[in-house]
Amino acid sequence: MALIVVIEDEPDLLELLEYHLLKEGYDVFASFSTKAVEKLLEEEMPALMIVDRNLPGVEGSEFVADLRRNGIDVPVIFLSAKSSEQEIEEGFERGADDYVTKPFNFKELIHRIKAVLRRSKPEEGGILSFRDIVVKPALREVTVGGRKVELTPLEFNLLLELIKNRQIVLSREELFDRVWGAEGEYRGKTVNVAVTRLKEKIDPDKQKHYIRSVRGVGYQMC
Incomplete structure (x- = not known):
């Protein structure tokens, strides 16, 4: 069961994301801020992270860029109200594997999650x-x-x-x-x-x- 980390500072949306991901059979670690996630990453590497960009204390894409600089290569989908062409480009430059703008459709998000997880798997093959x-x-x-x-x-x-x-x-x-x-x-x-x-x-x-x-x-x- 793949572990998905969700960082979102809106309590209602965080709860909805957790509900839909659990319903799809994923294990979920939901957090309002990056601090708890940093501690998790010291112990366990999730299959995917869904990250809002408007977070308390740190901008989400800056947090991800810092992870990348430290060699943490976990796939990331930004889920953000920042929707201009420049902001989306900035998100990819800072380490996004995909970018979903708010408001969004949960079914589409699930499809994007599955696509990113497929791409992030190592090639299948023998030993x-x-x-x-x-x-x-x-x-x-x-x-x-x-x-x-x-x-x-x-x-x-x-x-x-x-x-x-x-x-x-x-x-x-x-x-x-x-x-x-x-x-x-x-x-x-x-x-x-x-x-x-x-x-x-x-x-x-x-x-x-x-x-x-x-x-x-x-x-x-x-």
């Missing part, structure tokens, strides 16, 4: 393996030496991309385009931080050295 790492894309499951490793969606997709291209060195730019998406603004530091976090999870003792850094170029499984 991939590299040394003692086993990746099951359909289940989003990774084991290392028989030990299950919990990865964020971004870390999972990063590992998948590296394993699929194990025979070549992937530049930081290539990894950013394939994992973060070509719409984002490339930042080498973002890739470096994400690779470091992935290494810590699949090789906590720093003895197996699955990923090598090629100075001035990028990364390769080794």
Whole structure:
């Protein structure tokens, strides 16, 4: 059951969104502000976030842009009264996967949610393996030496991309385009931080050295 986070500061609308999503079979974490969501993200990565832009304390798209800068790649749909062409473009530039303007139709929103969730799934396929790492894309499951490793969606997709291209060195730019998406603004530091976090999870003792850094170029499984 996919977990969907809803951040909306109108109590009645928040309640309605939660009702309709639960009715569709989703697990829902509903909040009036970003603070509780930040705590949730430290423990669990949702399948999708629905974010209002007019929030107390922080503008919703700025909150999402900050998540993106910190390597959090959870899919986001903005649900906002900000409906000008410039505002919608701004929303996509700051990390939206889709943008719905208020007032809106709940059935249309549900269809958009399903479409974003379909797009965000890793490609289906058989089991991939590299040394003692086993990746099951359909289940989003990774084991290392028989030990299950919990990865964020971004870390999972990063590992998948590296394993699929194990025979070549992937530049930081290539990894950013394939994992973060070509719409984002490339930042080498973002890739470096994400690779470091992935290494810590699949090789906590720093003895197996699955990923090598090629100075001035990028990364390769080794």
